[in-house]
Amino acid sequence: MTQAGPETPAGAQDIVFDHVVKTYPNATVPAVDDLSLTVPAGEICVLLGPSGSGKTTALMMVNRLAEITGGDIRIGGRSILDLDPIRLRRSIGYVIQQTGLFPHLTIAENVATVPKVLGWDKKRLRERVGELLELVGLPAGEYGRRYPAQLSGGQRQRVGIARALAADPPVMLMDEPFGALDPITREHVQDEFLALHARIRKTVIFVSHDIDEAVKMGDRIAIFREGGKLAQYDTPRTLLKEPADAFVARFVGADRGLKRLTLTRLADLADAGALTPARDADAALPQLAADASLRSALSLMVAEGTDAVRVTEPRGPADGSDGTGPVLGVASLDAVRKAGAA
Amino acid sequence: MDTFLGSFTFMGDQLPLLLEKTGQHIWMCVIVVAVSLAVAVPLGLWLGHLHKGEFLTTSISNIGRALPNLAVIAIGLGIFGLNFTNIAVALLITAIPPILSQTYLAVDQVDPDLVRSARGMGLTPAQVLLKVELPLALPLLFSGVRIAVVYVISSATLATVAGGGGLGDIVLGQATYGLEGVIAAALWVAVLALAADGALALLQRVLVPKGLRTAGR
Secondary structure (H helix, E strand, C coil): CCCCCCCCCCCCCCEEEEEEEECCCCCCCCCEEEEEEEECCCCEEEEECCCCCCHHHHHHHHCCCCCCCEEEEEECCEEHHHCCHHHHHHCEEEEECCCCCCCCCCHHHHHCHHHHHCCCCHHHHHHHHHHHHHHCCCCHHHHCCCCHHHCCHHHHHHHHHHHHCCCCCCEEEEECCCCCCCHHHHHHHHHHHHHHHHHHCCEEEEEECCHHHHHHHCCEEEEEECCCEEEEEECHHHHHHCCCCHHHHHHHCCCHHHHHHCCCEHHHHHHCCCCECCCHHHHHCCEEECCCEHHHHHHHHHHHCCCEEEEECCCCHHHCCCCCCCEEEEEEHHHHHHHHHC | CHHHHHHHHHHHHCHHHHHHHHHHHHHHHHHHHHHHHHHHHHHHHHHHHHCCCHHHHHHHHHHHHHCCHHHHHHHHHHHHCCCHHHHHHHHHHHHHHHHHHHHHHHHHCCCHHHHHHHHHCCCCHHHHHHHHHHHHHHHHHHHHHHHHHHHHHHHHHHHHHHCCCCCHHHHCCHHHHHHHHHHHHHHHHHHHHHHHHHHHHHHHHHHCCHHHHHHCC
């Protein structure tokens, strides 16, 4: 996303699920069963699980699109049950799959939806819309008057995020927001959202059914099993290293070791002093920029049939990961293996 | 063929009469359509918003289609007697079902994700209905109104059997106006119906949000 002025953070708040139960009318088993977890302020928590595991229901209880039938949810220490649902929802950003953009409204009008019902005056409204569209890289001058149908899937998704941020909510709920995008666009929008999040630091609950997306996006991951039960709640690193049980191990996949390698970059290895100095004999080794993950390094070694890669200084995103900056050192297979097991 | 051509002579000779009857005809239709809109649109919007009443709206729509206007007027003669109320009721039974059922369907079929998105952002039920469901329902709603208007204009011809005036006085008045008159007035009714439909099509273009037209491209 393009660089806009720094976002004023609206003091992110933690979200606490306290023995939450949801049983739908006429259902014999709960959709969410005794869920307790805390999402620390400013973090991204991914709710992950197979369909029917209650992850979307858990999300919709936070903004009371689904009413809880037991326990409590607190945002910043305040029970959501103490607030009028309409006011509660206006203080929470909400993004769903396919974005839910209104096709009959322009991009600017879509983004202005919540501030408008909050009664902001025209000038403030226009400024905020301009600021947000700039933030997600779709300048209002060029895109504001277009309709959603005139945008690409990735652009629509960015508008959806801008709309959710419109009233500067401390908390955002995202229900499989990138699920309908093609893999390349999804990757791109994920990166953009992470960069954006690093600046605005909202507390985000993010529903996904894709373990790779969860590992990439989540500061923490909550894995649900059928019957709305929380199977494990941990950081991606712990989850991949120590799955709590067979269900979690199966869900994260047999290649969980490889997935953990995506969490560490070659730069981390360099910082830890795990690279060996490059010698003249290493000139023939394949090389990789330091911002690539250990998984990419391992993949390159397997592809080239070597047991080490040369690590170079990254030369900015435009150069790609095979940039030709100064050589930082050599990462050996052994070093990658050890770092992955740490 | 001579009679058919003769009908155009009739139009020329009897223009003041035709215009007077057309005026009555239009007036009658305007009242009926206005009442139908006032009843059927809010009811259809409300039922569609709640996603309740599919059985009701479908049944009303089918009854409306199954009952011949003439039968309704005949039944009405026994209830209301020979007056405009009778005609009005018969025409309302023609006009309300298509508007009600199309309005209901139009709102009921709005993408549930858009409605969830709107609710999730904190729009009140009334705002969801007026800012999201109604604009998105307009194209289908309009099709219902156009059907109703065409029905009413052609059915209003029957008003004459209860003394309601309109072009039906001529269409069903062969004894007085001759076959030329009958054909002339019938053509007049057809043109009136087509013109009204065209006018509504134009209005639809103006009222339906631009973004929806773009999406249809």
